[in-house]
Amino acid sequence: MAELILHHFDASPFAEKARLAMGLKGLSWHSVDIPMVMPKPDLMPLTGGYRKTPVLQIGAEVYCDTSLILRELDRRFPARPLFPGAPGLSLALSAWSDKTFFEPGAALSMGLNDEIPDPILADRKDFFEFMDFSQLKSSMPHMWGQFLAQVQLLEEELSDGRDFMFGDQPCGADILCYFPLWMARGNFPQVGERLQDFDRVRAWEQRMQAIGHGDRSEMAPADALAVARLYEPAPGDGVFANEEGLKQGDRVQVAPTDYGAVPVSGSLMALNHRQLTLRREESATGPINTHFPRSGYRVSKT
Ligand SMILES: N[C@@H](CCC(=O)N[C@@H](CS)C(=O)NCC(=O)O)C(=O)O
The missing domain is CATH 1.20.1050.10 (Glutathione S-transferase Yfyf (Class Pi); Chain A, domain 2)
Structure with a gap:
């Protein structure tokens, strides 16, 4: 599996969630320091416009929002679950x-x-x-x-x-x-x-x-983009029947429904009750999957 790369800044409380989650699981990860305000030129190719902090990159897969980041860490590293047993209400x-x-x-x-x-x-x-x-x-x-x-x-x-x-x-x-x-x-x-x-x-x-942050090492932003180029994005789980009437391959845009609602455009690769995935292509990264939680994000055809 590709290495974990967290794009964040040290003072970010939402990033502290992700850092502690990796600490709890005893994971090794790379830290890419991102600016606290726009512009964020080395992050945008990965997210397509999503500007919030943090973002987790694993190869050519990019996970936006801590609610999805924590779930994805549990999916990939089940040994020390963040949400053990029946996780619904703790999520x-x-x-x-x-x-x-x-x-x-x-x-x-x-x-x-x-x-x-x-x-x-x-x-x-x-x-x-x-x-x-x-x-x-x-x-x-x-x-x-x-x-x-x-x-x-x-x-x-x-x-x-x-x-x-x-x-x-x-x-x-x-x-x-x-x-x-x-x-x-x-x-x-x-x-x-x-x-x-x-x-x-x-x-x-x-x-x-005392939980700490696991094993952290610094990485240059350009190296994170190079990692994205090295990997092929996954095909995705497909688009399940949905109320919006969206189909695989549709051009869509996605934005959070709370604050910082900058829309991200791409081709819909996956959609279910947990998450949605956009395929995008950028010169800095090649083809890339950007993932968002389903809850709290609006998706619509462009
Ligand atoms: N729902 C998001 C919220 C993230 C958030 O609001 N992060 C703050 C920093 S702690 C932020 O994005 N600030 C503006 C920025 O970093 O550009 C999540 O759970 O990741």
Whole structure:
């Protein structure tokens, strides 16, 4: 199998999910550092326009969105499952952690940090469509309330003394619950004081941190593009019957339905209830498959 290549930047909380997932599984992976804002010239050939962080590349297969990245890691490396047993509802947990928990955390990260460089602030004002920047400072008390209400849920989940969310071993659910706290710790020091009352959460955070990121080595962006050229993209699982009436080979476009909704165009190779795959061709990569989760992405004929 081709090596794992994560395109990300160190401060990205969503990328921390992927890094921890690889840590939990004890995987070796290459790290390609990408810019925090557009343009991202070495990433675009791989994604076709999807700009969010992180993206996982395996040969000529490119996986967008952490909900798909975590699933794909489990599919390829089943030995230490992120979602053991019956994974359905633990996967659904990301709908809560990516929105109800992450969004107030992101607002606090922007509102309590006066040192964010202007280009990043300007970019995020457009990108985070869920955030009202005109009311950002005055919304801080509300955002604290929302953020800490989620921390309270975690404290209650750990109240019987277990070490991790679903028992004595960490799993994907822990990663989903942890990444907004990881972001908070890195972005606004005030969180330390606010978490004083959450003893179990603070102890669990330390156990999460100890998981680490597996075996990481740096890779130049040009080398990742060269890897994509070396491999043939997989034929895909085919297009299942779907409400949109789409067929294999249709020219389609795909975009997230939340924020950063830049459409990606390509030929539809696979579509099922879990994911969809576009085949594209770029001079920098040759033929390539770009994969998206089905949930949270709109697909339509171009
Ligand atoms: N649903 C996406 C969300 C990813 C996301 O919003 N990532 C942030 C960084 S943590 C981002 O893309 N920021 C803008 C950028 O990197 O260009 C996922 O789960 O991967």
